Amino acid sequence: MSRIKVWIESREACISEMVCTVLCREVFEISREDGKVIIKDMWRTDKLNFNEGVVSGDLEECIIAAYENCPVEIIRWARIE
C-alpha cells in the first residue's frame, strides 16, 4: 500500500478553527502549546518536527478533505512509494 507524505506549509498562518481536525482527526490535532495545527506524534518522521509526517495510504481521503477545506490553504500532501 502506498503512503502519503503530509506537511504544513506555513504553520504560523493557521487560524486554529479546527476544520482539519474535524475532517481528519487521525492525522491532525491542535497543539496545547500554541493552539495551532500539528501532525499527530505517531506519524511524524521527526518527533520534534510538528509540521511533517508520513501516513498510511488509507488516510488519503481524509487528508484530501482537510487539504481542500483548510481556509488558509497550508496543508500539503503527496503520494510516496
Ligand code: SF4
Ligand atoms: S484547517 Fe487549516 S487553518 Fe484550520 S486548524 Fe487546520 S491547518 Fe489550521
